[in-house]
Amino acid sequence: MEREQQIISQIKKDAVLPLFYHDDASTCINITKTLYEAGIRCIEFTNRGVQALQNFKQLVKQRDADMKDLLLATGTIKTADHAKQFIDAGADFLISPFFDSAVCDEAYMQKIFWIPGCMTPSEIHVAEQAGCKMIKLFPGNTLGPGFVEAILPLFPDLDFVVTGGVDTTEENLKSWFKAGVAGVGMGSKLISKDVLQKKDYAALKVKAKEVVSIIQKIKA
Numbered sequence: 675m676e677r678e679q680q681i682i683s684q685i686k687k688d689a690v691l692p693l694f695y696h697d698d699a700s701t702c703i704n705i706t707k708t709l710y711e712a713g714i715r716c717i718e719f720t721n722r723g724v725q726a727l728q729n730f731k732q733l734v735k736q737r738d739a740d741m742k743d744l745l746l747a748t749g750t751i752k753t754a755d756h757a758k759q760f761i762d763a764g765a766d767f768l769i770s771p772f773f774d775s776a777v778c779d780e781a782y783m784q785k786i787f788w789i790p791g792c793m794t795p796s797e798i799h800v801a802e803q804a805g806c807k808m809i810k811l812f813p814g815n816t817l818g819p820g821f822v823e824a825i826l827p828l829f830p831d832l833d834f835v836v837t838g839g840v841d842t843t844e845e846n847l848k849s850w851f852k853a854g855v856a857g858v859g860m861g862s863k864l865i866s867k868d869v870l871q872k873k874d875y876a877a878l879k880v881k882a883k884e885v886v887s888i889i890q891k892i893k894a
Contacts, residue, residue, distance in 0.1 A: 677785075677787065678787045678807065681716075681745060681766065681767050681787045682787075682807060682808055682833060684715055684716055684745055685716050685745075685808070685833075685835065685856065685857050686833065686856045686857060687715075688714055688715055688716050688857065688886075689851070689856065689857045689858065689889045689890075689893060690714065690857060690858055690859075690860060690885055690886060690889055691716050691717070691718055691747075691835060691837075691857055691858070691859045691860070692709050692714060692717050692718065692859075692860055692861075692864055692865060692882070693717075693718035693719075693720055693749050693837070693859050693860065693861045694718075694719065694720065694861060694865045695719065695720040695721075695722040695723050695726060696723075696729070696870060697723055697724070697725045697729075698725075698729075699725070699728070699729045699732045701870065701873065702719065702729045702732065702733055703732060703733060703736050704873070704875055705865060705870075705875070705878065706719075706733055706736065706737070706741070706744075706746075707736075707740070707741070707875075708875040708878050708879050708882065709878070709882055710741045710744055711879060712878075712879050712882035712883045712886060713882075713883065713886050714882060714886065715743060715744055715745060716744075716745045716747065717744065717745070717746055717747065718747040718748070718749040718769055718859065719733060719746065719747070719748055719749065720748075720749040720750045720861075721748055721749065721750040721751060721752075721756055721760065722750050726748075727759055727760065727763060730746075730748060730760060730763050730764075730765070731763050731764070733746055734746060734763060734764035734765075738764075745766040745767065746764070746765060746766050747765060747766060747767045747768065747769050747789075748760040748763075748765040748768055748769070749768075749769040749770075749771075750769075750770070750771060751768045751769065751770045751777055751788075752770065752771070752772075752774065752777070753774070753776065753777065754774075754776040754777055754779065754780040756777075757777045757780040757781060757784075757786075757788075758780055758784070761780075761781075761784050761786050765786065766787075767786060767787035767788065767789065768781055768786060768787070768788045768789070769788075769789045769791070769810060770788070770789070770790050770791055770810075771791040771810075771812055772790065772791050772792070772797075773790040773791070773792060773797055773800055773801050773804070773806075774790070775804070777790075778790070778804050778805075778806075782805070787808075788806065789806070789808050789809065789810050789835065790806055790809065790810065791809075791810040791811075791812040791837075792809050792810070792811065792812075793811070793812065793813075793816075793817065795825055795828060798825065798828075798829055798832070799829075802829060802831070802832060806832075807831075807832065807833065808832065808833045808834070808835060808856070809829075809832055809833070809834050809835070810834075810835050810836070810837055810859065811834050811835070811836045811837070811855070812836070812837045812838050813837070813838030813839060814836040814837055814838040814839040814840055814850070814858075815838050815839020816838070816839070817836070819849045819850055819852070819853035820853070822834060822836065822850070822853035822854050822855055823853045823854060826853075826854045833856040833857075834854070834855050834856055835855060835856060835857040835858065835859055836850055836855045836857075836858055836859065837858070837859030837860075837861075838859075840858040840859065840860050840863060841863050842860070842863050842864060842881065842884070842885050842888075844888045844891075844892070847885075847888055847889060847892060848892050851889070851892045851893065852892075858889075860885070864878075864881060864882065864885060865878060869881075
């Protein structure tokens with residue numbers, strides 16, 4: 675319970691959860707280091723490619739050596755087997771695109787914090803009844819800030835992170851935080867294909883710092 679609360683507090687403090695996947699381990703390490711240098715302390719590495727598990731193990735190794743206060747999550751966890759593999763690999767917490775009872779059970783048995791993805795009040799209710807404390811609203815571009823405002827009174831004990839359709843502009847970010855989210859997940863809008871192709875980590879650092887600054891300004 676203490677570990678769960680620590681993770682939730684860090685996610686809410688950062689209020690931005692970058693997420694990415696890449697086949698090349700060195701690229702993954704460089705992206706993670708760049709985001710860390712920009713002041714981000716929670717990062718989601720998505721389970722979306724054949725090298726996901728091996729590359730995640732390399733990230734954990736690098737984190738333990740150079741970024742000890744970084745929380746590394748594994749995203750796109752769709753089965754209990756994948757949950758177990760990434761827990762064994764050192765994941766601090768898990769994130770899924772939907773609610774899955776087998777993943778929920780595995781996380782509970784392993785005492786690992788898990789954030790399920792939900793899209794409807796019914797799904798959120800099921801997740802809350804299962805003991806989940808933080809919900810990923812996905813896809814955000816379909817749901818919109820208005821959905822967040824509408825459901826918050828129904829689930830006052832839950833924290834929500836929205837992913838999908840979150841932009842890096844102050845206007846877009848302000849709309850989500852004004853609606854009441856605790857944080858935003860950001861993928862290609864932050865870690866763009868252009869950055870990945872050119873390995874332009876300097877540009878990524880500038881953009882990440884800008885996003886962190888905007889969010890802290892909005893929250894203040």
